[in-house]
Structures are given as C-alpha cells and as structure tokens.
Amino acid sequence: MCPAYIAGLIGPGDRKSIQPMAARSDAIPYDRLHHFIGAGLWDSAPLQATLWSQADELVGGDRAWLIIDDTALPKKGKASVGVAPQYATALGKNANCQTLVSVTLASSEVPLMLSLRLFLPESWTSDTARMDKSGVPAPLQEYRTKPEIAIEEIDRIIAAGVRFGCVLADAGYGLSAPFRQALSTRGLRWAVGIPRHQKVYPAKRATDLPGRRQRSSSGTTCAGRQIYGRARDARKREVAAGQLAQGNQTPPPPPLRAGKHRHLTHCTSRSHVANLSACHMANLSGRADQRQRAFAGRVRRNWGWITSKGDPGPDFTAMP
Known part of the structure; x- marks a missing residue:
C-alpha cells in the first residue's frame, strides 16, 4: 500500500486526500487505503533511517546546509489534526491551515527533505478530548513551540550521523533566543534571520537589563x-x-x-x-x-x- 499511496501523492490531481486518490486509481481500494493511513500500524523509523542515510551519501558533508523552515497546508474543515487559524506561509496571510516544521539538507542546488513535524497550536494541546479523538499519540500532546520542535529534529538527525556544516533558519526561528542558544550549546555553526526590531549587542558589551537597574532615592x-x-x-x-x-x-x-x-x-x-x-x-x-x-x-x-x-x-x- 505504501507505493500506491506515494504514487497518489505525487500523481495528477489537485486534491490529495484519501477519497480522491482512491477514486483516481482502480488499484487502490478506498477501505484499504483508509485503514493504512488511519490506523498507522506500520513503523516509519526504518524508512526514515534509509532516507537519511541516502541523503547523507548524496549531499551530506561539511559544506552542506541544514535548513529549518515551516510550511503550511491550507484546510477548509476543523477535523484535520493541528488545523487552526494561523499564519500560512503558502498564502502569505493568516488562514485555516496545518503548519509543519521542515528540516532540509542541501548542498549547492540540491535540497533533500529530511523531516516534517506537525505543529500543534495551543487550541489543540489545551483540548485533550479533541486530541484523543483524532489519535494524537500521548507523547506528542504536550505543547511545543516551532523552535523546540526544530531542536528535537536536529538532535535526531545528529544522532543518525547525518553530516552538515551549518544550520540556516529564517526570522521566525531567529527571533527565539532559546533556539539560538540551543544551537550554540550543541557546538553548531548557524546563521539565522532576525526581525528589524531585534536588538543585537556585541558579545563583550555588558547590557543594563531593566530588572537590574539601580535606582536612586528619587x-x-x-x-x-x-x-x-x-x-x-x-x-x-x-x-x-x-x-x-x-x-x-x-x-x-x-x-x-x-x-x-x-x-x-x-x-x-x-x-x-x-x-x-x-x-x-x-x-x-x-x-x-x-x-x-x-x-x-x-x-x-x-x-x-x-x-x-x-x-x-x-x-x-x-x-x-
């Protein structure tokens, strides 16, 4: 069923949900395809390990880049896991969509997607009954920010032995100080974007934090x-x-x-x-x-x- 499902995703047609894919191919019965996706009884770890190993052989190395970004999947309904009104990068505005944190290994002009992790907004993580009904695994029901998800994926990629020289991320991740500090703690070289209102100080400059200001009697x-x-x-x-x-x-x-x-x-x-x-x-x-x-x-x-x-x-x- 896995080859048939992948063929349905990359094949013709605009809608990539289960029913339209099954209708476009006589070789994929709807009930079997729905059970394959809905039950999720297959282990994705061996497939992911093979993907990462081949990606490392093709583009891995000290001159490779690990690119952190997020992508959005616009949705109309409310039943899809993680769907909520949020910023959709594909549309350039707030819309009803799912958001996924992506990790891509790239070298020169060759990018290879390594990981896609679904982001759950607080409107989902605060509703346990809704997550249980949708089949969200218990370890993933805790709220995590996008930078936290990205750090978890980077740790998994490092543990798998994938080689890269530098981590890149846009301002959506660069404005997170814990994200930048986590990269430095792991001894990684990184370059991130920052918003124009972000304050940046030299490393040797002592900043006077508002909570630590000494006040006079007046x-x-x-x-x-x-x-x-x-x-x-x-x-x-x-x-x-x-x-x-x-x-x-x-x-x-x-x-x-x-x-x-x-x-x-x-x-x-x-x-x-x-x-x-x-x-x-x-x-x-x-x-x-x-x-x-x-x-x-x-x-x-x-x-x-x-x-x-x-x-x-x-x-x-x-x-x-």
Whole structure:
C-alpha cells in the first residue's frame, strides 16, 4: 500500500486526500487505503533511517546546509489534526491551515527533505478530548513551540550521523533566543534571520537589563541620570556659546530635570546625546532644519522616550 499511496501523492490531481486518490486509481481500494493511513500500524523509523542515510551519501558533508523552515497546508474543515487559524506561509496571510516544521539538507542546488513535524497550536494541546479523538499519540500532546520542535529534529538527525556544516533558519526561528542558544550549546555553526526590531549587542558589551537597574532615592535610574546629565551639560555649553556669539546676556532656559525622565529604552552614545541636545535646542529656538527633525523622529521611534507621572519629555512634535 505504501507505493500506491506515494504514487497518489505525487500523481495528477489537485486534491490529495484519501477519497480522491482512491477514486483516481482502480488499484487502490478506498477501505484499504483508509485503514493504512488511519490506523498507522506500520513503523516509519526504518524508512526514515534509509532516507537519511541516502541523503547523507548524496549531499551530506561539511559544506552542506541544514535548513529549518515551516510550511503550511491550507484546510477548509476543523477535523484535520493541528488545523487552526494561523499564519500560512503558502498564502502569505493568516488562514485555516496545518503548519509543519521542515528540516532540509542541501548542498549547492540540491535540497533533500529530511523531516516534517506537525505543529500543534495551543487550541489543540489545551483540548485533550479533541486530541484523543483524532489519535494524537500521548507523547506528542504536550505543547511545543516551532523552535523546540526544530531542536528535537536536529538532535535526531545528529544522532543518525547525518553530516552538515551549518544550520540556516529564517526570522521566525531567529527571533527565539532559546533556539539560538540551543544551537550554540550543541557546538553548531548557524546563521539565522532576525526581525528589524531585534536588538543585537556585541558579545563583550555588558547590557543594563531593566530588572537590574539601580535606582536612586528619587526613582531615577543611574543610566537615565548619566544620559540626561550629559545632555544637560552639552545643552548649557551650546546655549552659552550661542549667547556669547550674539552678545545676548539673556539667562539660559532651565536645564533638563532628570528626576522626571526615567530612561531611554536603548543605550545611546555620547554623539547621540549631543545630537539629541542639539535637536532639542533647535526646537526651542525655532531653527530646526529637516535633518534635525528626522533625527528627533528616529530617536523617538527607535529608542522610545519613557517618562513617569505623565511627563511627555522634550517636545519634538512642535518643531516648525
């Protein structure tokens, strides 16, 4: 039955479910094919071991790539295992579909699929009766994220002796820190995509996590006081220099108050602070040009201005 079923999958016809495949071939009785797929009394491990061995002989080696991705199978009903409204890569939008985590071994222009694991959304794993009715094995009823499934498949492939030099994955997996850390823990070389909002820091740079910030008695973080202190000093120097050049002895405006502004969500350098101060001064004097307004917008968009007690901080939106 296995050769007949494979022939039905790769043969002509749009629908690949059991009834249409049986109707297109007189050699496949519907009842036998349904029993073969529904009961699942055959062991797939020997077939998978043969597939992996032949794939390793064809494209395996240090110059091979192990590509992690997922694919979607659009569905109309609700009875198929794992079907739920979720993002469908084949359609480019959210739709009712099944999602499978795929592992592909590739070298040059030759890709060979090694594994396809069905992803079960939480709408399925939270309903034990639904999984029992659909025949989901007990060990697979626990919820696993797609990166966790991918790591399990990578461990199985490594244990089988399949050779590859690097693991590749798109941003759907690259944004998962546990996934990246698991690859490094296993001593694997990897390259993953990341979304444009992902923050990346050099390995030797010490990050100041929000939960570990030291606060003063006024509630201001030490990092925030340092940033605003530098901005205040740069602002005073610029105001004083401008007044001396114009012969104006008008007292400078009051400095930025660090007690109300907490911190920037991203650590800025001295040049950023100086530019921020210049933009703020240009706003106060009404002489902001297009570049300064663009920089102020990037500061608000990329770093985010976080204040307490409803204080909006420096007003960049009022620039002419």
